[in-house]
Amino acid sequence: MKNDLWVEKYRPTTIKEVIGNEEAKTLFTEWIGNKKPLKKAVLLYGPPGVGKTTLVNAAAREYNFKIIEMNASDTRSEKAVNRIATPASSFTGLDKFSSEIKGNMLFLDEVDGIAGNEDRGGVNAVIKIIENTRTPIIMAANDPDLEKLRPLKKICLLIRFQQARIPLIIMALKKICEQEQVKYEFEALEKIALNSQGDVRSAINDLQGLSEEGKILTLQDTFALSLRNKNISMDETLKGYFAAKNVAEVASFLNSSDAEYDDLLMVIGDNVARRYTDIVELAKAYDYLSQADVFRGRIGTENWHLFKYFYNNLAQVAAVNPESYKPFEFITPPPIRVITLFWTKTKRTMLASICTKIGNQCHVSKYEAKMIYVPYLRLMLQQKNKTNTLIEWLKLTSEEVTFLTSLKMF
Ligand SMILES: Nc1ncnc2c1ncn2[C@@H]1O[C@H](COP(=O)(O)OP(=O)(O)OP(=O)(O)O)[C@@H](O)[C@H]1O
Numbered sequence: 001m002k003n004d005l006w007v008e009k010y011r012p013t014t015i016k017e018v019i020g021n022e023e024a025k026t027l028f029t030e031w032i033g034n035k036k037p038l039k040k041a042v043l044l045y046g047p048p049g050v051g052k053t054t055l056v057n058a059a060a061r062e063y064n065f066k067i068i069e070m071n072a073s074d075t076r077s078e079k080a081v082n083r084i085a086t087p088a089s090s091f092t093g094l095d096k097f098s099s100e101i102k103g104n105m106l107f108l109d110e111v112d113g114i115a116g117n118e119d120r121g122g123v124n125a126v127i128k129i130i131e132n133t134r135t136p137i138i139m140a141a142n143d144p145d146l147e148k149l150r151p152l153k154k155i156c157l158l159i160r161f162q163q164a165r166i167p168l169i170i171m172a173l174k175k176i177c178e179q180e181q182v183k184y185e186f187e188a189l190e191k192i193a194l195n196s197q198g199d200v201r202s203a204i205n206d207l208q209g210l211s212e213e214g215k216i217l218t219l220q221d222t223f224a225l226s227l228r229n230k231n232i233s234m235d236e237t238l239k240g241y242f243a244a245k246n247v248a249e250v251a252s253f254l255n256s257s258d259a260e261y262d263d264l265l266m267v268i269g270d271n272v273a274r275r276y277t278d279i280v281e282l283a284k285a286y287d288y289l290s291q292a293d294v295f296r297g298r299i300g301t302e303n304w305h306l307f308k309y310f311y312n313n314l315a316q317v318a319a320v321n322p323e324s325y326k327p328f329e330f331i332t333p334p335p336i337r338v339i340t341l342f343w344t345k346t347k348r349t350m351l352a353s354i355c356t357k358i359g360n361q362c363h364v365s366k367y368e369a370k371m372i373y374v375p376y377l378r379l380m381l382q383q384k385n386k387t388n389t390l391i392e393w394l395k396l397t398s399e400e401v402t403f404l405t406s407l408k409m410f
């Protein structure tokens with residue numbers, strides 16, 4: 001069960017289950033259903049993780065076609081092409097089908113990979129296949145603008161896919177949570193969906209990564225999500241942040257940035273000494289930063305009313321003296337994210353194990369254990385007053401006790 005990838009487990013098997021991209025779905029269904037078989041080849045293109053491969057397989061199943069997948073090297077070798085395409089071409093083309101299995105379809109997934117890897121010939125080989133076999137051919141690609149694909153595009157029906165809409169992704173995530181019995185905070189699903197930027201695959205992967213162990217998903221868990229931001233790099237976020245002319249400007253910049261709070265906190269900390277050369281200004285900036293850090297810790301799972309203090313302090317860091325701002329080179333060390341993720345992962349595992357123990361002894365769910373019992377347990381352990389019996393009763397290990405007593409957020 002643990003080894004199952006949810007993206008595979010919940011990969012739609014029917015056209016209907018493929019979310020979003022209604023227009024693309026209709027076009028493709030019409031093509032495969034022979035309503036508009038004007039072209040023998042079709043090219044589905046669009047961003048990753050939106051359901052191109054899934055739709056092809058689901059539609060083929062529904063319309064009784066057998067998909068024969070070809071890969072790059074197949075297209076390069078005439079023998080392979082003949083082996084795959086000839087039996088297929090002995091079936092009739094897209095038009096007159098009557099039997100159960102209507103015939104084969106060649107599927108060349110990730111065709112931009114072929115075109116990208118070969119200096120020439122790759123695309124020509126594909127065109128030759130389209131021209132010389134009667135078998136319908138489906139292709140999928142991410143980058144439709146690739147110069148090398150141009151001759152291909154001319155002879156294909158082009159079907160464009162777009163990023164999936166956020167509410168649809170949230171609904172899909174919700175459904176998976178229900179099936180996997182993951183207890184979730186709605187805001188956490190929202191956060192994952194937003195962070196995915198319309199990539200359903202990565203949203204589902206994030207969901208699994210964050211919730212599989214404890215079967216509990218809180219907004220706090222999503223803080224460790226990587227900044228999967230294709231538009232604004234962390235560099236740009238920092239540039240806008242430090243160059244702003246007053247607190248309001250910094251704050252509005254922070255508001256419009258998609259960067260993760262924890263990432264921001266760390267990366268700002270790394271750069272603040274480069275920004276302020278004046279020692280008094282630097283001291284002030286650190287002061288605000290440490291306040292922001294304190295509030296970040298207190299927010300925990302519930303105290304969202306404290307968020308504004310975290311944000312305000314973070315904004316103040318950049319606005320200590322806007323006049324002294326001179327452009328400087330940022331450090332954005334890649335390990336930050338790794339450290340953050342590692343930390344949360346370990347923390348989550350530890351917490352999950354503690355909640356299981358509490359759950360077993362107190363006959364409560366792990367969710368209740370985490371939300372109601374852990375905060376008290378932590379307090380009791382911190383006061384170190386006759387806690388041995390409790391520790392024994394719950395069968396907590398010494399690492400777990402240390403973990404609980406040093407736990408900042410709750
Ligand atoms: N529209 C969708 N509806 C439901 N699930 C989806 C959808 N798109 C993607 N998924 C999920 O993401 C996984 C990957 O999707 P798929 O392989 O179809 O993406 P793709 O568009 O072909 O991406 P790539 O361009 O990287 O090949 C699926 O197994 C499924 O779990």
Ligand SMILES: [Mg+2]
Nearest residue numbers: 052053109140
């Ligand atoms: Mg694909």
